[in-house]
Amino acid sequence: xxxxxxxxxxxxxxxxxxxxxxxxxxxxxxxxxxxxxxxxxxxxxxxxxxxxxxxxxxxxxxxxxxxxxxxxxxxxxxxxxxxxxxxxxxxxxxxxxxxxxxxxxxxxxxxxxxxxxxxxxxxxxxxxxxxxxxxxxxxxxxxxxxxxxxxxxxxxxxxxxxxxxxxxxxxxxxxxxxxxxxxxxxxxxxxxxxxxxxxxxxxxxxxxxxxxxxxxxxxxxxxxxxxxxxxxxxxxxxxxxxxxxxxxxxxxxxxxxxxxxxxxxxxxxxxxxxxxxxxxxxxxxxxxxxxxxxxxxxxxxxxxxxxxxxxxxxxxxxxxxxxxxxxxxxxxxxxxxxxxxxxxxxxxxxxxxxxxxxxxxxxxxxxxxxxxxxxxxxxxxxxxxxxxxxxxxxxxxxxxxxxxxx
Numbered sequence: 477x478x479x480x481x482x483x484x485x486x487x488x489x490x491x492x493x494x495x496x497x498x499x500x501x502x503x504x505x506x507x508x509x510x511x512x513x514x515x516x517x518x519x520x521x522x523x524x525x526x527x528x529x530x531x532x533x534x535x536x537x538x539x540x541x542x543x544x545x546x547x548x549x550x551x552x553x554x555x556x557x558x559x560x561x562x563x564x565x566x567x568x569x570x571x572x573x574x575x576x577x578x579x580x581x582x583x584x585x586x587x588x589x590x591x592x593x594x595x596x597x598x599x600x601x602x603x604x605x606x607x608x609x610x611x612x613x614x615x616x617x618x619x620x621x622x623x624x625x626x627x628x629x630x631x632x633x634x635x636x637x638x639x640x641x642x643x644x645x646x647x648x649x650x651x652x653x654x655x656x657x658x659x660x661x662x663x664x665x666x667x668x669x670x671x672x673x674x675x676x677x678x679x680x681x682x683x684x685x686x687x688x689x690x691x692x693x694x695x696x697x698x699x700x701x702x703x704x705x706x707x708x709x710x711x712x713x714x715x716x717x718x719x720x721x722x723x724x725x726x727x728x729x730x731x732x733x734x735x736x737x738x739x740x741x742x743x744x745x746x747x748x749x750x751x752x753x754x755x756x757x758x759x760x761x762x763x764x765x766x767x768x769x770x771x772x773x774x775x776x777x778x779x780x781x782x783x784x785x786x787x788x789x790x791x792x793x794x795x796x797x798x799x800x801x802x803x804x805x806x807x808x809x810x811x812x813x814x815x816x817x818x819x820x821x822x823x824x825x826x827x828x829x830x831x832x833x834x835x836x837x838x839x840x841x842x843x844x845x846x847x848x849x850x851x852x853x854x855x856x857x858x859x860x861x862x863x864x865x866x867x868x869x870x871x872x873x874x875x876x877x878x879x880x881x882x
Contacts, residue, residue, distance in 0.1 A: 486548045489520045493560050494610055496539035497654045497669045502531040519557035533594035536727035592879035593872045597734035597836055604646045608724045613656060616640050618719045626782035632694040633785045634713045638721055639687040647688055648678050649755035650732045653725035657708040669724055670708035673751035677759035691751040691785055731878045737768040740835040744815050744849050746777040749841030750785050772798040777815040779806040816852040827860035836876045843881040
């Protein structure tokens with residue numbers, strides 16, 4: 477084990493640009509805004525970071541858990557880090573485990589910004605992670621690419637099936653993969669991987685086949701509403717059967733579904749955030765005759781019915797299998813209605829699930845939904861005799877509240 481760090485040295489927190497998939501989890505999680513990014517890399521501000529470790533557990537790839545002992549006067553600046561394609565070589569120190577780093581700089585992670593569980597459900601299957609990397613990726617063949625949304629809808633969302641053939645690529649519901657789009661950036665470097673949640677269950681999009689599916693929205697506007705072409709989303713949506721795709725991963729070891737048959741799933745999602753919910757629902761549907769009797773309750777939001785992924789297949793699922801609640805925010809002539817509004821309308825049933833220790837809550841979709849959903853859960857809990865602060869801590873501690881927003 478490494479000894480204490482000398483006072484003139486800084487144990488500097490760094491992000492590995494070769495492993496990072498630019499999912500923004502670390503920046504959103506950091507309680508003191510020590511992490512930032514440009515168009516290429518995510519970096520840590522040495523003068524701000526206090527080593528609280530809040531960002532480490534949620535990172536799906538482990539890219540965030542890197543450390544270097546450097547002279548304080550020579551700490552790597554964010555401009556230095558923005559220019560890296562790889563981490564600098566180790567000199568004084570090696571990567572520090574979370575507990576050791578915290579011991580050197582014990583500032584606690586007290587912010588509630590780490591809102592979801594950092595541990596999986598107790599009965600979740602063991603996930604495999606990072607089997608394939610940028611340097612040694614896997615190859616998959618496109619065997620299906622279907623538009624999910626109505627052709628009249630502005631949202632072009634595709635269901636894409638990738639087959640790995642004889643290449644071992646084990647996944648679980650709730651995990652994600654990275655896609656390496658072809659071509660290079662303006663600076664001549666290869667594009668970084670983009671992360672996509674897996675929309676199929678562990679035994680494949682087609683049972684018994686070594687394939688997975690993705691739910692991909694074609695990006696034509698940036699967050700500011702300006703016209704742009706998303707590099708990877710457009711690449712994926714334009715793929716044809718037989719095309720080869722370069723894949724890394726899988727990623728994710730906490731946003732997993734429970735395996736015990738009496739577990740209940742309370743699933744809340746919008747748009748392409750439906751991918752992991754579809755995977756969990758389909759796996760439970762296939763196990764239904766094997767004694768999986770837990771309840772499934774889904775709150776699914778989109779702008780309009782035409783923009784809702786999987787609308788048709790979702791409507792064919794029997795009511796005694798899944799309790800489906802849809803919310804549309806831009807239906808002409810109708811007031812805006814979001815998933816949290818639908819949750820409040822079903823407050824009695826949501827509260828019943830929250831009171832049950834077998835209930836696991838999953839939230840996936842745009843970052844803007846998170847605040848409203850958590851507020852609704854809190855209000856419902858309080859109105860039905862539960863102390864939300866206590867329940868929230870219990871859900872996180874037991875791996876029963878999982879948030880994946882972007």
